[in-house]
Structure formats: structure tokens, C-alpha cells
Amino acid sequence: MNDPSRIYRWLLLVASLVTIIYLVSAAVHENYLAQWKTVQREYLTILQQKATDDRGRELLAKFRVEMKQASIPALGTVDRCVTCHNGIDDPRMTDVPQPHRTHPGHILDKHPVDRFGCTVCHHGQGAALTFNEAKAEDVFWDYPLLPPNMTEATCVTCHDAEKLPPDQIPLLVVGMKLYQEKSCGSCHKLGGRGGTLGPALDNEGAKSKHQLIMTNLKPPHTTWSWQNAHFRDPGGVVPGSLMRNPTVTRPETLALTVYMLSQWKRDVPESYLAPDKIEQKYRALHPTPLTGEQVYRQYCTACHGNGAYTRWDKKFNRFIPAIRGVSLVSTASRDYLQANIEQGRPGTQMPAWGPHAGGLLPEEITGVIEYLRSGATAAAPAPALTLHGDAGNGLSLFLRNCAGCHGMNGRGGMAPEIGNPVFQQAAPDEFIIRTIRNGRVGTAMPAFQRPDAPALGDQDIADVLAYLRTLDSHRGQKAIAQNTVTAAPSGGKP
Amino acid sequence: MAETATQEFLHNLHELPHTVKDACFRLGKTPESEREESQATFHNLFLHIHSVRVHLRTLKPTLTFGLGLMATASFVITLITGVLLMVYYKPSTDLAYQSIKDIHFTVSTGRFIRNIHRWSAQLMVLTVLLHMARVFFTASYKKPREFNWLVGLGLLVITLALSFTGYLLPWDQLAYWAITIGSNIANSPRELTDAIGMTKLFDPGGLQKRLLLGANYVGQDALIRFYVLHVFILPLALVTMLGVHFWRIRKDGGLAKPEDPPGGLAEWGGEKRLVFQPLATKTYGLMALVKGKRPPVNRGPENTVMSWPHLFWAELSVFMVTVAGTLVLSFYSDAPLKELANPAIPENPAKAPWYFLGIQELVSYSAFTGGLLIPVIVVVGLALIPFLDRRPGGEGTWFGTSRERSIFWQSLFFAVAVTVGMLAFTVNHGWLRNWFPNIHQLWIIAINPGSLLVLIFAAWSLFTLKRNDSVRLAAVSLFTCFLVGFTLLTYFATVHRGPNWHFYWWPSQWPVH
Structure with a gap:
């Protein structure tokens, strides 16, 4: 009879051989052939070539092939980059290939590796011991290695960008300027100041790629490739985005990207902060007011342009009024403008800009009102209208003449919502009367009482006004609630 | 031969290597006779759980494919590597x-x-499942092995629990969200209690979840609980039950095998051998009080070889x-x-470990039905098999009784068709909530693709029972349906759910x- 266990003995032999082969291979592969050991052996030969003086011979004698790391508990990092970048602080290593080369510039003079590590500036996976995993673009790591030209984004972790030499942070300087020029603050909050149409950008740089929509982006899927592409074509990267194309050149895109990457409220011990950074933090708590014009340029321009013309906005599907236009400024009172700026216009895309909303200081709001009114002569005293209005007749007049644009009950349509409480409270009678009489130049609002052919008499206007005033009380609290609801989508969309 | 104590001491010192070796390896040499081979087996703690002689069938690779042993081996590997990992x-x-x-x-x-x-843990789950299928299809759960089937079922549950608890420990995104899903499955009775409005009075789902996590969310308390379970409680439970499992194999007479005809001729390896006639009135068993089958001392050397x-x-x-x-x-x-676990960035899709993905697919229809009801039905159903199918026959043979193989194939095709059809229908047409948005949740708990699958499978099994007049065949059809359902749902949720x-x-x- 055949030996019943013959097959098993063969199986055992083969399995044992495979086991031994793979155990030995793994041991060799994980230890002797480890990438960093190869690199260090290479570095050792470089050291030998360069050991021409006493200092060189001493460094050679001290060199051991071993894992090296900068462990910095204060920053919560363990950076093993120096295991391969052995020559990073050796000034002789300028002519050798990477990864052995000296760190460029004089940055390490003030930022020694053993105090700062590497990843606090460069990002990447500091714990890794292979280049691919340290670079971390294709591995599971939230913050891959920043490209060299974008590394300046992290300087502001500890420095005030305005106090750094501009030639050290060329892109960041441009990015900061563009952020103000392009009036990004009209829609985005930064440091508590700005609009609410877009997301706040305070921690934009801390985002990982998983927080951004990469669907329409070609690899590599990094946050900076997203930012880059997004600045060139927001709607193409995030479908349905309301963001206006900022119309920037390629270098400007890069600058804005770096500025975004620099937005990271990273918690760093105070001992690491430059004195100017501490001052900057203090200043942020006690801001100096901007002038009216500065405020206008940074926080109003994106929607209102230079304010001289009314324009139809396709994305918002409504008119954006010419707030510096003669017609408005000559009609609207200071209080009316102030209420509209501080509380916003519910039902429109205009957010509230008061200190607790958009973050503008009272002085700045006064300043911006001055600036708005600077372009035109202010309103002359209103002619009195003492007639008593009949709301019933006003309703039928409203339906015939106004509801087409202002909507039933003044709910708003292509024209502003005149039933909303902020308008009702802020707009004095004379403002409404004057607007109905004279219309609003540069908008679709016609003058209803032209000298040549008066469409509405004084009594009619008084009736309409009486009707308009009923809208407020009619709607009451419910109206406010509805307004909040209708206002939400405009602020909520990306 | 008088020795001084010094001489004796020196002599002993000289002999030390031999005496130590003899003390450790008591036989002292490779066994040569069958008697010595027997001694080698039963004088060793680890080997004595085997019988001294083993039936040739047991050695046939295609009988078991060594699946149970592979599961044990994977466990030993995880144990050793696990201890190494624990150090760091x-x-x-x-x-x-x-x-x-x-x-x-x-x-x-x-x-x-x-x-x-990681790999041996995955392999362990896989081989434990396959081992269960092997035991079922070779009818090896039948009397007297009912209890061992239950022990095996317990081992399956512990294996899954071990793997699941290990999933959280790396504290990465995969771990965090898989356990979040897992703990929400534990929370699934809340769907029922919510639907009938008694969650405020009695909340078994929330209780289960808090018991598992030690909190309402996956955090430090959950991590330490999972750690203790993973490195201490569950391995201990598994080792204990594994001991019982092995002990029962021995006590139940080794691997299940068909009875050789007593006193007749049994063929093996091309030779016909006489099977000894047992003497019903006389026992050679030393431990007469032990129930069950003895090592075949009363049979003589029919178709058995030495274990060693x-x-x-x-x-x-x-x-x-x-x-x-x-x-x-x-x-x-x-x-x-x-990436590091981050509660602010949900994985999408957040998937449980692969062996729970079938359940997760069912949970996506109804949390209570898929997460609790059906798993309980499945486990209870599996546990009942040896007690409902009690007619002997077919033990130790793949598809041993007549028509088993054809019932298996029929059930396989039936279950594949039904499961694929159900999944395709659900994907294309949605379910009750899509058609009647305001329907009461109880309807969905009762009627959903998962519960329908269970009902259809049960009906198919009853149909087999009636048509073939055999409990075993009904069990085969139901078990096949379960295997197919489990495999297809797991596959579907792994590959086709995004x-x-x-x-x-x-x-x-x-x-x-």
C-alpha cells in the first residue's frame, strides 16, 4: 500500500522552503535593503571623499549608519527626514546630489532642525522612512510634502507675513494683495471679517484633500492642485458654485493658492512665535479701522463693482443696485444706508455687515457710507406729502404697477423685496415716495410721476405707500422667519 | 563500582546533556515499533488529544482540506504576531x-x-467559515457531534468578534468609521423601538451601543474596551473553546466517517479488509463510563494507520x-x-470589515431587520441544524445521502437568481420608502429586501422538505441559500457599493x- 502521508511530507517540504525563503527575504528586504540604509551608505562614501581636513575626518569618524530623527514634542512631530537628508546642515554638501545636499538658503541658521524639525514648514509624513511615503501624495496622509515654491505658505505659522522680507515670500505677498484687490472678502470671512456667501477661509490651509471635491480634477489630487484649478474655474471644479471667476493669471493663481495654504490656525507654542506674530495676534484683537474706500474695495466690489451702475447678476438672478449711483444716494438717507449695511437685506444676497455679523467696525460702516455718498450729491429735504393714503386702493395700484417686479405682497422677484422688515423699518416714507416719483436711474425702476405724463398722482402714491406699510404688520414675525429661510440658500451654497 | 560523591557528581555532569535530553524527550529516540509510536502519541500533552490510530479516510486531503487546522494555524500565527505587536x-x-x-x-x-x-486574521475568518461549510456538507454535525457544532458556532462568533475588535486599534480613518458603522449596527434595535415609540422607556439598541463603546461615540473608552477584548478576553475565550472543540472531536470518535459494515469487507486502497465484528456484550474500553465512541480497540487494524x-x-x-x-x-x-482618525471627515463610503458587509447591506434596507433580526435568525438557525436533522446517514462524506448534490446545485442556482434579482430590483427601483414616502417605518422593518430574502429561502427549504421528504435535504437547501446570500451580499457591498x-x-x- 502507498504511504498515506507521502503527499503531506512533500507539501511540508515545499511549504517549509517557501516559509524560509520569504522569512529570509523579508529580513533582508526590511533591514539590509531598507532605502534609508542604502542612502546612508552612499552618504558615507561622500563623507569619505570630503574628509580632507580635520573637521571632515571628525564628521566621518562620528557618522553611524542608523536611523536619525528630530523629535519635537512641543510641535507634536517626529521627523525622520534627516535619516536620508544627512547633509542638510553640512555646508560642504552643496555639490552633491539629493538627498544628501545642504538645505538651500540660510533658513537653518535660525531654524535648526533639532528645534523645528522639517514637517512644520514642509509638511509631508515625517515619520516615514521612504521618500514616497514621506512625500505622501499617494499614501494615506493628510498633509503631503509641499512643493518647494509653496513652502513659504507655512512661514506665517510663526511670522507676521507683513514683517517678513518680501523677497522671501514672493507668492504670499502677491496673494495677500490679490485677496484684497479681488474683493474676496465680499463673500468670504477671514479673521471674522467678510461676507457669508462663501465659506470662511480661516482654516483653508488645514483642509485635507478629502474635504475638497476632486471629482473634476485630474491627478495628482492635492489641495494645492485643487486650489490652483479652482481659482481658474470655480464652477468647473465645484459644480454649482456661486463663486465668480476671479480672472487671474497663472502666476496670480499660484499666489492665491499659496495664500490659501497659509491660512491655518495652527496651535504652536508661544516660544516658537516670532515677536511680530504675537503683535499681529494682538492687533487682530484690536483692529485699526480701514477707510471707507478701503472697506468698499475689500468688501463690496465683488458684487457692486464700482457702484455706479446697476447690473443684472445671472447667478443670483436679480439686479445688484448701483449703491454709489446718483439716484440712490440722492434719495436714501444715511440711516437707511446704515440699516441696510448693518443688517443686510433679507431675501437678497446682501449679508449683514454689522460688528457681530460681517465684522465691520462702526467707524468703518460710517466711513463706507461717507464713501458711498461721496460720489453724488446727498438728498435734498423731501417735499412733504400730507395726504392720507387708502391701503385698499393702494393694493390695486400695487398689483397693477409694482407686483410684476416686486412680487405679490412685495415678496420680491427680479426687483428688491420691499415687504421685508429691514426695508420697512429702514426706509422712511419720503425715501419711498421719492423713489416712486422719480424712479431709480440705471435700474428697471421707472419714474411713476414724470412731468409729461403722470401715471400716479400724489394721492395714488400715498395709497401705495399706505398699502406698503401694511405689508410689514401683515407679515409680522412669520415674515421674518420666511425671510430667514429664503436668505439661507444664498449663504449656504458653496 | 563504589563511587565517591565527587565522582558521581562529575559523572552526572558529564552525562548532563543525555539526561536532560532523556528527561525532555522521554522516548529518547524515533519510535520504531507501533507500540513506541503509540507511546509517542499519548505520552505527550499536545499529541495525546489524538487517537493513536487514525482512519485512512481522515488522511484523505479532499475530505476536510485541512480547513479547521488552517483556522487553528492562523490563530496561532495571529497569537504570536499579536504578542509582538502588543509590545509596541x-x-x-x-x-x-x-x-x-x-x-x-x-x-x-x-x-x-x-x-x-492582518493576513492571518483575514485567513482565519475565511477558513472558519469554509470549515463550517465543510462540516455541514459532510454531515459531520450529526449525533454525537451536535454539541461540537454548537461550540464551533461559538468559535465563529468569537473569531468575528476578535477580528472586529482588532479593526479599531490602529485608530485610523478606516478603523474609526468601520467601528462607527459597527456600533450603529449594534444600535439598530432603536429603529424598531423608535418606530413603535418606546425608545424613551426601553432602549436596548442604545444600551448595546453604550456597552460596546463605553460612550455614545467612538473614543478613548471604546478603544480601551476593544483593546481589552482583543488582547485578553476574546483570545482567552477562544483558546478555551478551542480546547473543548478538540476534546470533543476526540470524544466523538475523530472525524465523522461512514460506518464500515461490521463483520463485512471494507475496501480501502485497492484492498479488501475484514472489519471486525464488535462484541456487543463486552467492552474493551478502560473508561466504561465515558459515553460515545472509543478508540477502535474492538475493531482490529481495519483501514487505520498509526497517527505517529x-x-x-x-x-x-x-x-x-x-x-x-x-x-x-x-x-x-x-x-x-x-489617515489619523478624524471625526470631522467621514469616510464615504464608510464600510464595516468585509465579513460584516453583507450585514451592512441588509442594514441599508432596515437597521433592525438587517442588523439584529436576520443575524439572530441565521445564528439560531445554524445552531438548530443538528437538532432538527437527526436521521443518521451521510456522515463524513461530501453530499453523502442521495440527491444531496443535485439539491445543492438546485439551491445554488435558485439562491443566486433570487439574490441577484432582489439586488438588481432594489438598485433599479428602490424600495417602499421611495414609492410611499410617508409610509410607517414598521412596514419597512417588516418588508424589505433582506426579510424577503429570508422568507424566500425559508419557503424554498420547506418546498424541498415537502418534495423530497427529507429533513437533511431541506437543511442542505437552506444552508446553501445562506452561503450564497452571505457571499453575494458581501461581494455586492464590497465591490458595488460606493x-x-x-x-x-x-x-x-x-x-x-
Whole structure:
């Protein structure tokens, strides 16, 4: 009879051989052939070539092939980059290939590796011991290695960008300027100041790629490739985005990207902060007011342009009024403008800009009102209208003449919502009367009482006004609630 | 021969290597006679759980494919590598992830050891499931092995629990969200209690979840609980039950096999051998009080060979094959480690470990039905098999009784058709909530693709019972349906479910997010 266990003995032999082969291979592969050991052996030969003086011979004698790391508990990092970048602080290593080369510039003079590590500036996976995993673009790591030209984004972790030499942070300087020029603050909050149409950008740089929509982006899927592409074509990267194309050149895109990457409220011990950074933090708590014009340029321009013309906005599907236009400024009172700026216009895309909303200081709001009114002569005293209005007749007049644009009950349509409480409270009678009489130049609002052919008499206007005033009380609290609801989508969309 | 004490001492010192060797290896040499081979077996704690002689059938590779042994071997491998990992692992939410990274990057061959741990754990789940299927299809649960079937079922549950608890420990995104899903499955009775409005009075789902996590969310308390379960309680329970499992195999007469005709001729290996006639009135068993079957002392040498060395060669080779397979897998494929756990960035899709994905698919229809009701029905159903199918026959043979094989294939095709059809229908047409948005949740708990599948399978099994007049065949059809359902749902949820649990043909079509 055949030996019943013959097959098993063969199986055992083969399995044992495979086991031994793979155990030995793994041991060799994980230890002797480890990438960093190869690199260090290479570095050792470089050291030998360069050991021409006493200092060189001493460094050679001290060199051991071993894992090296900068462990910095204060920053919560363990950076093993120096295991391969052995020559990073050796000034002789300028002519050798990477990864052995000296760190460029004089940055390490003030930022020694053993105090700062590497990843606090460069990002990447500091714990890794292979280049691919340290670079971390294709591995599971939230913050891959920043490209060299974008590394300046992290300087502001500890420095005030305005106090750094501009030639050290060329892109960041441009990015900061563009952020103000392009009036990004009209829609985005930064440091508590700005609009609410877009997301706040305070921690934009801390985002990982998983927080951004990469669907329409070609690899590599990094946050900076997203930012880059997004600045060139927001709607193409995030479908349905309301963001206006900022119309920037390629270098400007890069600058804005770096500025975004620099937005990271990273918690760093105070001992690491430059004195100017501490001052900057203090200043942020006690801001100096901007002038009216500065405020206008940074926080109003994106929607209102230079304010001289009314324009139809396709994305918002409504008119954006010419707030510096003669017609408005000559009609609207200071209080009316102030209420509209501080509380916003519910039902429109205009957010509230008061200190607790958009973050503008009272002085700045006064300043911006001055600036708005600077372009035109202010309103002359209103002619009195003492007639008593009949709301019933006003309703039928409203339906015939106004509801087409202002909507039933003044709910708003292509024209502003005149039933909303902020308008009702802020707009004095004379403002409404004057607007109905004279219309609003540069908008679709016609003058209803032209000298040549008066469409509405004084009594009619008084009736309409009486009707308009009923809208407020009619709607009451419910109206406010509805307004909040209708206002939400405009602020909520990306 | 008078010796002084000094001489004796020196002599003993000289003999030390031999005496130590003799003390450790009491036989002192390779066994040569069958008597010595018997001694080698029963004088050793680890070997004496085997009988001295083993039936030739047991050695036939295609009878068991060594699946149970492979599961045991994987467990031993996870145990050894697990202890090594324990040396470096720190069960704290602040340190866990970094300690895994350190194991990966700086511990010498740490990456490899972790890969082995991971792969052998996966292999263990797989082989335990296959082992169960083998035992079922060879009818090896029948009397007197009912209890061991139950023990085996317990081992399956512990194996899944071990794997599940280990999933959280790396504290990466994969871990965090898989356990979040898992704990929400534990929370699933709340769907029922919510639907009938009694959650405020009695909330078994929330209780289960809090018991599992030690909190309402996955955090430090959950991590330490899972750690204690993973490295202490569950392995201890598993080792204990494994001991019982092995002991019962021996006590129940080794591997199940068909009865050789007493006094007749049994053919094996081309030879016909006489089977001894047992003497009903007389027992040679030393322990007459022990129930069950004895080593075949009353049968003589029919179709059996010595366990030493044949059985031990077989067992050792299966063990080494498992080790080799695990090593090869670990060499080429790294255990995953995603980004640090971040409650603010949900994984989408957040998927449970693969062996729970079938359940997760059912949970996506109804949390209570899929997460609790159906699993309980399945486990109870599996436990009942040996008590409902009690007619002897077919033991130790694949599809031993007549028509079994054809019933198996019929049920296979039936279950594949039904499951695929149900999934296709659900994907294309949605379910009650899509058609009647305001329907009461109780309707969905009662009627959903999962519960319908269970009902259809049960009906099919009853149909087989009626038509073939055989409990065994009904069990075969039901078990086959269960296997198919489990496999297909697991496959479907693994491959075809993407972000927001939407259907995709292939993961490469998922929107990148």
C-alpha cells in the first residue's frame, strides 16, 4: 500500500522552503535593503571623499549608519527626514546630489532642525522612512510634502507675513494683495471679517484633500492642485458654485493658492512665535479701522463693482443696485444706508455687515457710507406729502404697477423685496415716495410721476405707500422667519 | 563500582546533556515499533488529544482540506504576531496611530509582522467559515457531534468578534468609521423601538451601543474596551473553546466517517479488509463510563494507520502551508493604514470589515431587520441544524445521502437568481420608502429586501422538505441559500457599493472626494 502521508511530507517540504525563503527575504528586504540604509551608505562614501581636513575626518569618524530623527514634542512631530537628508546642515554638501545636499538658503541658521524639525514648514509624513511615503501624495496622509515654491505658505505659522522680507515670500505677498484687490472678502470671512456667501477661509490651509471635491480634477489630487484649478474655474471644479471667476493669471493663481495654504490656525507654542506674530495676534484683537474706500474695495466690489451702475447678476438672478449711483444716494438717507449695511437685506444676497455679523467696525460702516455718498450729491429735504393714503386702493395700484417686479405682497422677484422688515423699518416714507416719483436711474425702476405724463398722482402714491406699510404688520414675525429661510440658500451654497 | 560523591557528581555532569535530553524527550529516540509510536502519541500533552490510530479516510486531503487546522494555524500565527505587536502598541487615542506608524517604519520588520497579523486574521475568518461549510456538507454535525457544532458556532462568533475588535486599534480613518458603522449596527434595535415609540422607556439598541463603546461615540473608552477584548478576553475565550472543540472531536470518535459494515469487507486502497465484528456484550474500553465512541480497540487494524507519524505529518504540513501562504501574502501586500482618525471627515463610503458587509447591506434596507433580526435568525438557525436533522446517514462524506448534490446545485442556482434579482430590483427601483414616502417605518422593518430574502429561502427549504421528504435535504437547501446570500451580499457591498451607499459597477467609478 502507498504511504498515506507521502503527499503531506512533500507539501511540508515545499511549504517549509517557501516559509524560509520569504522569512529570509523579508529580513533582508526590511533591514539590509531598507532605502534609508542604502542612502546612508552612499552618504558615507561622500563623507569619505570630503574628509580632507580635520573637521571632515571628525564628521566621518562620528557618522553611524542608523536611523536619525528630530523629535519635537512641543510641535507634536517626529521627523525622520534627516535619516536620508544627512547633509542638510553640512555646508560642504552643496555639490552633491539629493538627498544628501545642504538645505538651500540660510533658513537653518535660525531654524535648526533639532528645534523645528522639517514637517512644520514642509509638511509631508515625517515619520516615514521612504521618500514616497514621506512625500505622501499617494499614501494615506493628510498633509503631503509641499512643493518647494509653496513652502513659504507655512512661514506665517510663526511670522507676521507683513514683517517678513518680501523677497522671501514672493507668492504670499502677491496673494495677500490679490485677496484684497479681488474683493474676496465680499463673500468670504477671514479673521471674522467678510461676507457669508462663501465659506470662511480661516482654516483653508488645514483642509485635507478629502474635504475638497476632486471629482473634476485630474491627478495628482492635492489641495494645492485643487486650489490652483479652482481659482481658474470655480464652477468647473465645484459644480454649482456661486463663486465668480476671479480672472487671474497663472502666476496670480499660484499666489492665491499659496495664500490659501497659509491660512491655518495652527496651535504652536508661544516660544516658537516670532515677536511680530504675537503683535499681529494682538492687533487682530484690536483692529485699526480701514477707510471707507478701503472697506468698499475689500468688501463690496465683488458684487457692486464700482457702484455706479446697476447690473443684472445671472447667478443670483436679480439686479445688484448701483449703491454709489446718483439716484440712490440722492434719495436714501444715511440711516437707511446704515440699516441696510448693518443688517443686510433679507431675501437678497446682501449679508449683514454689522460688528457681530460681517465684522465691520462702526467707524468703518460710517466711513463706507461717507464713501458711498461721496460720489453724488446727498438728498435734498423731501417735499412733504400730507395726504392720507387708502391701503385698499393702494393694493390695486400695487398689483397693477409694482407686483410684476416686486412680487405679490412685495415678496420680491427680479426687483428688491420691499415687504421685508429691514426695508420697512429702514426706509422712511419720503425715501419711498421719492423713489416712486422719480424712479431709480440705471435700474428697471421707472419714474411713476414724470412731468409729461403722470401715471400716479400724489394721492395714488400715498395709497401705495399706505398699502406698503401694511405689508410689514401683515407679515409680522412669520415674515421674518420666511425671510430667514429664503436668505439661507444664498449663504449656504458653496 | 563504589563511587565517591565527587565522582558521581562529575559523572552526572558529564552525562548532563543525555539526561536532560532523556528527561525532555522521554522516548529518547524515533519510535520504531507501533507500540513506541503509540507511546509517542499519548505520552505527550499536545499529541495525546489524538487517537493513536487514525482512519485512512481522515488522511484523505479532499475530505476536510485541512480547513479547521488552517483556522487553528492562523490563530496561532495571529497569537504570536499579536504578542509582538502588543509590545509596541499603545492603546490611547493620542498614541495609537503613531505607535502603528512606528511599527510600520522603525520597528525592525514591524511592517512585515503587522502584515502577517492582518493576513492571518483575514485567513482565519475565511477558513472558519469554509470549515463550517465543510462540516455541514459532510454531515459531520450529526449525533454525537451536535454539541461540537454548537461550540464551533461559538468559535465563529468569537473569531468575528476578535477580528472586529482588532479593526479599531490602529485608530485610523478606516478603523474609526468601520467601528462607527459597527456600533450603529449594534444600535439598530432603536429603529424598531423608535418606530413603535418606546425608545424613551426601553432602549436596548442604545444600551448595546453604550456597552460596546463605553460612550455614545467612538473614543478613548471604546478603544480601551476593544483593546481589552482583543488582547485578553476574546483570545482567552477562544483558546478555551478551542480546547473543548478538540476534546470533543476526540470524544466523538475523530472525524465523522461512514460506518464500515461490521463483520463485512471494507475496501480501502485497492484492498479488501475484514472489519471486525464488535462484541456487543463486552467492552474493551478502560473508561466504561465515558459515553460515545472509543478508540477502535474492538475493531482490529481495519483501514487505520498509526497517527505517529502519518497524521502528524499531515497536520504539520497544513500548518506550514498556512504559514507559507500568510508570509507570501504579507510580503507583497501591506496591511492598510489610512489617515489619523478624524471625526470631522467621514469616510464615504464608510464600510464595516468585509465579513460584516453583507450585514451592512441588509442594514441599508432596515437597521433592525438587517442588523439584529436576520443575524439572530441565521445564528439560531445554524445552531438548530443538528437538532432538527437527526436521521443518521451521510456522515463524513461530501453530499453523502442521495440527491444531496443535485439539491445543492438546485439551491445554488435558485439562491443566486433570487439574490441577484432582489439586488438588481432594489438598485433599479428602490424600495417602499421611495414609492410611499410617508409610509410607517414598521412596514419597512417588516418588508424589505433582506426579510424577503429570508422568507424566500425559508419557503424554498420547506418546498424541498415537502418534495423530497427529507429533513437533511431541506437543511442542505437552506444552508446553501445562506452561503450564497452571505457571499453575494458581501461581494455586492464590497465591490458595488460606493459613496452614499449608491450602486457603482466598479470602485474606479466612484467620484473622488
